[in-house]
Amino acid sequence: MEGIPMTSHRIDCRDWFIRLLKAEHRHSLFELGCGTGIEGREFVRAGLHYTGVDLSEESIHLARAKGLDASVASGLSLPFADGTFPAAWTMSTLLHVPNTAIHDVVSELVRVTAPGAPIAVGLWSGEDEEVLNPEDLDEPRRFFSRRSDETVRRVFGDHGTVEHFQTWPEGTGAESGPGAGNWTQHYQFLVLRTP
Template identity: 75%
Template sequence: SVARGQDLPFVDGSFSAAWAMDTLAHVPNSRIHDVVSQLVRVTAPGAPIAVGLWSGDDDETLNLVDLEEPRRFLSHRSDPTVNRLFGEHGTVERFRTWPEDAGAESGPGADNTGRHYQFLIFRTPTP
């Protein structure tokens, strides 16, 4: 399925778990709660949702290393912001970070951004 994150075409509680790796970094802060609310809505009560993001100083920008136009929109969030944001939608059970790799597999800008990867698992509320 292809859908907007603010309007997922699934009934409430459709999935026993969900994950969003690197996708929520493209959602502006003005819409992030709408998208996370949809993830929670379509995931069963008490289910885990895994999220991966690249950190930042709570800044929103166009990706400086994109070679093609239009460049991708990026919203980089600090560790406290990520924990607060997802904590408003459930219980953060695990939060880990690790530095950006300097290897070729990291792509353009590897190890030059000062960012780190954020991974968290939060659990949807139970009734």
């Protein structure tokens, strides 16, 4: 259940974000959608205090087995006080949040991070459509809210300042995203700076 290996783009973004945190003297971060703790372990190796949450009890069990501070929680109701974390990270998670709830989840992320904190976000793009993944064989199939670059900038810009935004094209193999090649998409990586 370790999932797909991290792509070189994702590793580069993570390393860049770690350098940003260290340059700003931020010594810990929170991850929404931590999965089994693959990236959490790398943040800890970089000397950062790490806290992760995920909806999957099985994933949290595996993350804890790696020694990570991880718990089951929903992005709609995070079990932390206001301003607890100096930074946050969420990759390929918020694309599973429907448009009806995305502002609530981003508000929660902003709430639990300190004023002026950087929040790194990664998403797979789309044409502003909500769909079920055609490559999933088991029910329920995974839900995706596939947002355009313009929509992503607007949604996150409503909650702070989007100070970094980059994209890269979908590749093949490990560099490919969901949809089994049926979707035209690219990866979106941004940093939202909280007010």
